[in-house]
Amino acid sequence: MAYAHAPVMLQEVMEILRPEARRTYLDGTLGGGGHSEKILELSGPDGRVLGLDWDDEAVAAARRRLERFGDRLVVRRASFRDAREVLRQLGWERVHGVLLDLGLSSHHVESADRGFSFQAEAKLDMRMDRRQAPDASEIVNTLPVRELARILREYGEEPRARRIAFAIETERRRGRIASTKELADLVARVAGKKRGHIHPATRTFQALRIAVNRELENLQGFLDDGYELLHPGGRMVIISFHSLEDRLVKQAFRKWSRSCICPPKTPICRCGWSQKVRLLTSTPRTPSDLELQQNPRARSAKLRAAERI
Numbered sequence: 266m267a268y269a270h271a272p273v274m275l276q277e278v279m280e281i282l283r284p285e286a287r288r289t290y291l292d293g294t295l296g297g298g299g300h301s302e303k304i305l306e307l308s309g310p311d312g313r314v315l316g317l318d319w320d321d322e323a324v325a326a327a328r329r330r331l332e333r334f335g336d337r338l339v340v341r342r343a344s345f346r347d348a349r350e351v352l353r354q355l356g357w358e359r360v361h362g363v364l365l366d367l368g369l370s371s372h373h374v375e376s377a378d379r380g381f382s383f384q385a386e387a388k389l390d391m392r393m394d395r396r397q398a399p400d401a402s403e404i405v406n407t408l409p410v411r412e413l414a415r416i417l418r419e420y421g422e423e424p425r426a427r428r429i430a431f432a433i434e435t436e437r438r439r440g441r442i443a444s445t446k447e448l449a450d451l452v453a454r455v456a457g458k459k460r461g462h463i464h465p466a467t468r469t470f471q472a473l474r475i476a477v478n479r480e481l482e483n484l485q486g487f488l489d490d491g492y493e494l495l496h497p498g499g500r501m502v503i504i505s506f507h508s509l510e511d512r513l514v515k516q517a518f519r520k521w522s523r524s525c526i527c528p529p530k531t532p533i534c535r536c537g538w539s540q541k542v543r544l545l546t547s548t549p550r551t552p553s554d555l556e557l558q559q560n561p562r563a564r565s566a567k568l569r570a571a572e573r574i
């Protein structure tokens with residue numbers, strides 16, 4: 266199956282990163298390589314990109330698509346959480362621009378066998394990095410019911426989290442819940458009929474995907490000191506697709522842009538913190554109407570950007 270994914274907010278990302286020759290860039294979520302391709306084109310003849318993705322299929326697809334750039338592109342199968350270590354191994358240390366375009370690619374959703382979609386019958390998997398455990402089936406079949414309910418509530422904002430978690434527990438006592446379809450049907454029975462265009466299992470599937478891939482932990486791990494990856498004047502762009510991610514990015518960028526992080530009303534500053542970045546977006550940017558017409562999957566994208574000082 267060909268790797269399909271349309272890069273989101275491509276023009277906006279390039280306007281912020283302003284790729285140039287002789288510079289280096291980190292694309293922490295390489296996917297099909299759409300954003301990296303543009304960075305490499307604009308930073309010719311010798312700008313370089315380190316592209317990371319933890320998904321084997323993305324890495325293979327991007328390598329194929331971007332082969333013509335030769336050694337201007339370095340690809341590693343790794344989590345962006347480990348970007349600092351990979352940059353260190355390459356001797357790059359810092360870069361002039363960083364991009365994270367979070368979440369799933371269209372390829373994930375459209376590849377039935379990856380188990381992300383409730384539209385197709387498949388093994389419950391949902392791992393982007395297939396070297397890692399647990400997968401969705403293990404979570405659904407082994408997690409204590411209270412923990413399952415917490416995941417559905419916190420990561421899926423599912424109002425019927427407890428009811429669904431108890432139904433899963435009852436069902437798995439009879440036998441393992443092995444497929445996407447079994448889970449989707451079970452949720453539909455408990456959580457009620459389709460609301461508008463939204464399938465009743467949408468929130469459950471989102472929650473499980475976030476839990477399986479530890480998406481928030483990985484993003485937070487990156488955000489703890491991600492500004493250190495940038496040269497002074499270097500820029501970082503992060504595109505997120507749900508409010509939990511956007512909140513983490515907003516909080517981190519705010520912290521990085523402050524000159525003091527002492528608790529409010531502290532008489533004398535003792536934190537030792539200093540401003541790390543200047544915010545380039547006070548509120549998140551969203552895709553244009555034209556892009557949304559052409560690519561409805563971009564609809565929940567929120568872009569935030571900052572510049573290292």
Ligand SMILES: C[S@@+](CC[C@H](N)C(=O)[O-])C[C@H]1O[C@@H](n2cnc3c(N)ncnc32)[C@H](O)[C@@H]1O
Pocket residue numbers: 270271272273293294295296297298299300301317318319320323343344345346366367368369370393483
């Ligand atoms: C939305 S797609 C990126 C699409 C890409 N910008 C393009 O233009 O084709 C997100 C990609 O990030 C990858 N990904 C998500 N979390 C990751 C992480 N923690 N580390 C590395 N890659 C990650 C996914 O495997 C997926 O391929």
